[in-house]
Amino acid sequence: MAMICLDESTSGSITSSSFTVKRSMENSCQMGSGSSAKSNSEIGIEADSKKLPSSKYKGVVPQPNGRWGAQIYDKHQRVWLGTFDEEEQAAKAYDIAALRFRGHNAITNLQHTLEPHKDANELYFLNSHSKDEIVDMLRKHSYTHELEQSEYNICASHGTRKRHRDNWLMDTPVSESELFDVAKEYLFEKVVTPSDVGKLNRLVIPKQQAEKYFPLPTESAAKGVLLNFEDSIGKVWRFRYCYWSSSQSYVLTKGWSKFVKEKNLKAGDRVSFQRSMGPDKKFFIGWRPRNGSSFAEVLDKVKSSATIQAVKVVRLFGVNIFNILETPTSSFVTNNI
């Protein structure tokens, strides 16, 4: 008889009694075991069942008490990301870990909106911390707070580059090619004027920057040239670039209004330009709202520092992330801002 009782208990009926209350509210009936994932996600599990309900989210596993665990596998090993009240919280935790562990192409549960500067901050934050640090934050449910804290710090600490000790460009498992095959040099940015976004279909490039970064052969100055610029989502924009002798200014003309329209540029917004550092020398264009985070401002400031050799901007997760090259003595050292 003892044997029978043990068999019954191991199947879960005893322990289930204490927690089925909450779970029974959330779930309903049980399905056949075979098919699983998709169907279970919408249907749920029977009230009295000893079976735990599968989550519809990747990396999310049910807990006996009705809560949800999050886990991710890395190097043949499970990494526990903590437990959460809500299934979606666990899913989000997995997503964050996936982005940190596997890069921007990682499959995630939630469809994250690609908001330019907000994402840049978060991705920069993610890669400025070790996997362990991110996991700790997730397990302690402090990730969001830490992230907000860091955004404040980034804006508040402009010149100081002490904040992050870990150099993600040096020790991160993110593949080097993934980072450097898209390395870009930050050139400059302009706060667009009302007429830059008006009906004139032109953007005035500040003379100094224009002559430095977009040199225009005098023979083609009036006629202009066509320049290609790739934006943060990989779309290529073609603008006519020429010199207007009447106003003695360099301008992007044909094609510009289309960019203004699609990006919904408003006066006061910032447009930035980058150039790939490889042999190809492609141009890139970016923009951010008037009150966006001040990465570009940081770059402009830190670039004027004597020890700064160059500012590298790399594209990661579809956004631009920058890196400083400086020469303390003779050797190169890479650092975070």
Next chain:
DNA sequence: ATTTGTGTTGAC
């Protein structure tokens, strides 16, 4: 007493 999250297994 409860909850976490690890040990383990088998499917993909």
Next chain:
DNA sequence: TCAACACAAATG
């Protein structure tokens, strides 16, 4: 890699 499951370690 991944999640299902059982249960020991951890926690209150």
